[in-house]
Amino acid sequence: MSQNMIEKICQKYAVGLEKGQKVVSGDFISIRPEHIMTHDNTGAVIPKFKGIGATRMANPRQAVFALDHDIQNKDEKNLAKYAKIEAFAKEMGNDFYPAGRGIGHQVMIEEGYAWPGTMVVASDSHSNTYGGVGSLGTPIVRTDAAAIWATGRTWWQVPSVAKVVLNGSLRPGVTGKDVIIALAGRFNKDEVLNFVLEFVGEGVKSLSVEARLTIANMTTEWGALAGVFPIDEVLYTWIEKRIAKVDARGLQGVPSDVDGNGSHPRINKARLEALRSEAPMLQPDVDAFYAKEITFDLSTVEPFIAGPHNVKTMRPASQFKAEKKKIDKAYLLSCTNGRLEDFEQAAKVMEGKKVAEGVKLYVAASSDEIQKDAEALGYWKTFVDAGAIILPASCGPCIGLGEGLLEDGEVGISATNRNFKGRMGSKDAEAYLASPAVVAASAVAGYFDTPYEMESSPIQAEIKVNKKDIAAASVAIVDGFPEVLEGELLFCNQDSMNTDGIYPGKYTYMDDFKPEDQARVVMENYDPEFSGSVKEGDILVGGYTFGTGSSREQAATALKFRGIALVIAGTFNQTYQRNAINNGFLCIESPELVDDFKARYGKANLTEYTGLKAKIDFKNSKIILSDKEYAIGPVGAAAQELIVVGGLENWVKNNL
Numbered sequence: 001m002s003q004n005m006i007e008k009i010c011q012k013y014a015v016g017l018e019k020g021q022k023v024v025s026g027d028f029i030s031i032r033p034e035h036i037m038t039h040d041n042t043g044a045v046i047p048k049f050k051g052i053g054a055t056r057m058a059n060p061r062q063a064v065f066a067l068d069h070d071i072q073n074k075d076e077k078n079l080a081k082y083a084k085i086e087a088f089a090k091e092m093g094n095d096f097y098p099a100g101r102g103i104g105h106q107v108m109i110e111e112g113y114a115w116p117g118t119m120v121v122a123s124d125s126h127s128n129t130y131g132g133v134g135s136l137g138t139p140i141v142r143t144d145a146a147a148i149w150a151t152g153r154t155w156w157q158v159p160s161v162a163k164v165v166l167n168g169s170l171r172p173g174v175t176g177k178d179v180i181i182a183l184a185g186r187f188n189k190d191e192v193l194n195f196v197l198e199f200v201g202e203g204v205k206s207l208s209v210e211a212r213l214t215i216a217n218m219t220t221e222w223g224a225l226a227g228v229f230p231i232d233e234v235l236y237t238w239i240e241k242r243i244a245k246v247d248a249r250g251l252q253g254v255p256s257d258v259d260g261n262g263s264h265p266r267i268n269k270a271r272l273e274a275l276r277s278e279a280p281m282l283q284p285d286v287d288a289f290y291a292k293e294i295t296f297d298l299s300t301v302e303p304f305i306a307g308p309h310n311v312k313t314m315r316p317a318s319q320f321k322a323e324k325k326k327i328d329k330a331y332l333l334s335c336t337n338g339r340l341e342d343f344e345q346a347a348k349v350m351e352g353k354k355v356a357e358g359v360k361l362y363v364a365a366s367s368d369e370i371q372k373d374a375e376a377l378g379y380w381k382t383f384v385d386a387g388a389i390i391l392p393a394s395c396g397p398c399i400g401l402g403e404g405l406l407e408d409g410e411v412g413i414s415a416t417n418r419n420f421k422g423r424m425g426s427k428d429a430e431a432y433l434a435s436p437a438v439v440a441a442s443a444v445a446g447y448f449d450t451p452y453e454m455e456s457s458p459i460q461a462e463i464k465v466n467k468k469d470i471a472a473a474s475v476a477i478v479d480g481f482p483e484v485l486e487g488e489l490l491f492c493n494q495d496s497m498n499t500d501g502i503y504p505g506k507y508t509y510m511d512d513f514k515p516e517d518q519a520r521v522v523m524e525n526y527d528p529e530f531s532g533s534v535k536e537g538d539i540l541v542g543g544y545t546f547g548t549g550s551s552r553e554q555a556a557t558a559l560k561f562r563g564i565a566l567v568i569a570g571t572f573n574q575t576y577q578r579n580a581i582n583n584g585f586l587c588i589e590s591p592e593l594v595d596d597f598k599a600r601y602g603k604a605n606l607t608e609y610t611g612l613k614a615k616i617d618f619k620n621s622k623i624i625l626s627d628k629e630y631a632i633g634p635v636g637a638a639a640q641e642l643i644v645v646g647g648l649e650n651w652v653k654n655n656l
Contacts (some may be wrong), residue, residue: 002285006161006228009136009282010434013119013155015638017569018476025160025291026470026589026633028640032153035062035113037122039104040069042085048146058152058375060093060249064113066104067097071394072402084297092149095255102367104394105129105335109213110367111254111334112266115216116231116239116275120147123373126335126417131197131228132234136225138196140560141339141551141575143582146516147652150468154648155638161223162195162292166203168299175345176211177337177415177435180218183296183302185314186459192283193223193545194574198284200241203298204230209238218417221311225409225574231279236386239272249369289468292630297460307419307432308411316439316456322561328410330361330443331424332383333391335396337415337436338366340373346415347379347442349451355387356446362404364391368629386444397424406431413442414602470631472619478637480644486538487565491608492526492599497542497548499576502528503558506549516559522558527606539614541597543569545574546587557582568623572595580608580641584647590623593630 001022003011011023015030021031038045040063057063067082080101092305097107108114112206123145130137145152170179190506197219199212207215219227229235236647246267283626303317309392332338339529343365355361363383365371374380384390389404391397397404398416405425406412410422414429419431434442441449477483494501505526507513522626523530534540540559546569547555556579559567566586577587615624616632618640623630629649645651 002287002289003604004161004284004288005230005282006136006226006291007108007158007288008284009117009119010158011157012117023158023290025158027158028048028634028636028638029156029158030153030638031119031156033062033121033148034118035064035108035120036145036148037064037066037104037108037113037120037124037127037199038141039066040081040122041142041263043081045142045145045149046084046088048142051186052146052150052649052656054150054652054656057092057094057149061095062152063092063094063149064104064108065089065094065096066101066107067099068103069213069395070401071099072396078184084102085108086215100368100392101253102365102369103335103338103395105217106338106366106370109133110369112264112271115266115271116235116252117278125220126217128218128226129213129335131219132209132388133228134229134231136196136226137216141582143648144578146603147648150652150654155642157197157577157639160291161207162197163290163295164197164199165201166199166207166298167201167295168203168297169206170298170301171454173409173437173454174301174303175437176214177433178209178301178304178626179211179298180215180222181311181433182301182459184222184312185304185306186461187222187294187325188312190223190315190545191389191463192219194571195224195292197224197227198290199227199229204624205232206298207234207236208341209235210339212229213339214336218238221372221417231275231282233482236276239267239275243267243269243272245480267549274457280335286502289466291468293464293466293468295462300457300460301439302454302456303435303452304359304556305413305432305434305438306447308430309419309421311417311433313417317434317448317450317454318453321450324447326411326447327359327413327442329404329406329412330359330439331397331404331412331414332436332439333366333396334416335366335395336417338364340370340377340395342415343370343374343379343499344377347382349437349440350386351382353386353444356654359443359446360404361386361388361443362391362397364386364396365393368393400424411417411485413439413448415439420639442646445463449552451584470633473634475619475621475634475636476620476636478644481640485565485616485618487537487614488535488543489539489612489614490534490611491541491601491610492523492606493543493601493603493608495543495596496545496548497526499547499552499555500549502547502555503552505552508554518554519562520560522562530607531562533609534562537565538563539566539568539616540564541568541594543594543598544571544591545573546571547573547580551579553579553583556585557583562584567604568593580646581642584643584645584650586635586639586643588635590630590632593623596628
């Protein structure tokens with residue numbers, strides 16, 4: 001069976017596969033990632049870890065802590081939290097990077113944790129960044145983090161994979177930031193939601209590793225779970241330079257897992273040579289399947305500005321420049337565009353100039369190493385001389401923390417990754433996203449500006465959807481999991497059924513709300529009659545993107561407590577599905593069944609009680625109705641075990 005690059009990396013990090021099993025999209029697998037990074041939220045994972053009865057980590061070298069979000073906050077409570085995290089790291093023997101070292105994602109790259117061909121996770125949505133160096137980086141939730149600390153592994157359903165073919169090359173002045181804004185703006189209807197993206201094509205060779213990191217970082221905002229670039233000569237050259245730099249720097253600040261021979265434990269020539277030997281085996285097979293294929297011409301990209309309030313709304317920067325809309329604040333920082341190449345681009349624009357009167361420009365490197373390099377090359381002096389306000393290497397205003405937040409009525413232009421209303425300060429402010437050069441030009445002009453004049457042309461891009469027939473597969477059944485489950489089907493036709501519809505937000509923080517209370521109010525905002533009408537053991541069939549919205553886990557547990565046996569949908573919001581299975585509640589995708597129900601029942605009723613009995617044959621991976629059978633993706637042992645024991649926390653306790 002052929003595999004794409006993503007499936008091959010998943011194969012490498014999967015645990016407990018059946019003999020001869022080849023991992024493909026849709027498989028539920030148990031994974032043992034190379035590393036897991038947590039940042040300030042380490043403080044929230046520690047009690048989860050202890051609450052499941054864990055007293056030590058399965059592999060102390062696997063976990064990495066990096067304090068980076070709220071480091072400007074010097075109050076007693078935050079300092080105590082930071083001290084607690086550092087003490088815990090020392091107790092457990094983990095690698096720890098203190099406040100000021102840099103943003104965790106950048107540290108993971110600089111220190112070689114995110115390494116080409118590895119799978120690395122983090123309890124942060126921008127772990128996609130690691131894909132810029134050919135690492136499958138993807139976010140996990142805090143319960144997963146505790147599970148990995150305790151057992152070394154957690155579960156994952158291998159997502160659908162889309163191939164993004166980059167053709168042509170960028171015009172001078174166009175950056176990786178412009179590319180990802182253009183991709184997200186051009187394909188802005190959830191085309192890649194919950195996908196993993198594999199970037200390929202001749203155009204990739206023209207992109208620096210820094211540009212790749214920016215693009216990979218913001219695949220999060222595009223809707224993807226990961227975006228991975230190939231392991232190629234551009235990357236090898238970058239690693240060679242990195243090894244030379246690390247060797248020259250020495251081992252100051254490198255945690256204790258040094259191998260004793262004086263070289264860096266992860267960034268060294270021996271590891272690079274091993275990568276050169278392994279990389280060919282991680283190349284996608286010629287006939288590998290991709291659920292979608294996007295072709296995109298880099299030469300048609302120009303400087304863009306996205307916003308306000310939405311990453312996927314964008315226009316050419318030249319149009320904004322013509323309007324001369326005033327700005328109040330500008331930002332050169334974050335894990336997206338706080339690297340040396342970004343500062344070089346901005347410094348060229350700002351050299352010998354001043355920040356416009358009435359404008360504040362905030363600058364922060366994504367790591368202390370980058371700041372030192374920028375200082376040595378004169379970029380930092382350019383910013384300081386221009387009147388920039390320097391912040392420590394951290395997330396800061398990107399996440400709405402510390403100095404420099406947007407205030408009521410203000411307009412900001414930023415080289416960060418998100419411009420959602422209220423993220424960078426006041427909900428009554430407007431935030432726009434752009435490349436470092438455009439941000440720098442705007443800071444100097446006092447209004448939206450761009451230093452580059454170029455002819456605008458329509459973005460040349462296409463998308464193709466590939467259908468793969470699901471063949472019923474035989475699956476081994478673990479003890480306690482049913483080979484067959486039967487129940488009556490009820491149909492809720494709404495696509496993008498949100499978590500407020502399933503479980504109203506007003507109940508979310510009622511700590512005394514018991515399981516029976518959750519069951520009583522389930523689906524209240526969608527169909528007030530639902531809870532009183534369904535029967536124990538019914539099977540709910542939903543639409544597409546079931547469970548979108550907030551991350552509240554009660555949207556899964558309330559259905560479980562009401563006695564719904566499982567949910568079938570065309571597709572699921574990834575966070576919803578993760579919360580459901582982490583709580584021992586099964587979700588199954590069957591687009592064909594959903595399409596048939598939409599055609600048969602339409603939208604006449606909020607909840608259609610079909611009277612149809614379904615038999616779900618887990619052993620043979622199919623749903624059987626009286627008149628038709630539907631093949632489903634195999635529910636593997638990793639998911640079965642979680643359902644049998646009642647969720648991830650119980651699974652961890654059983655595996656300590």
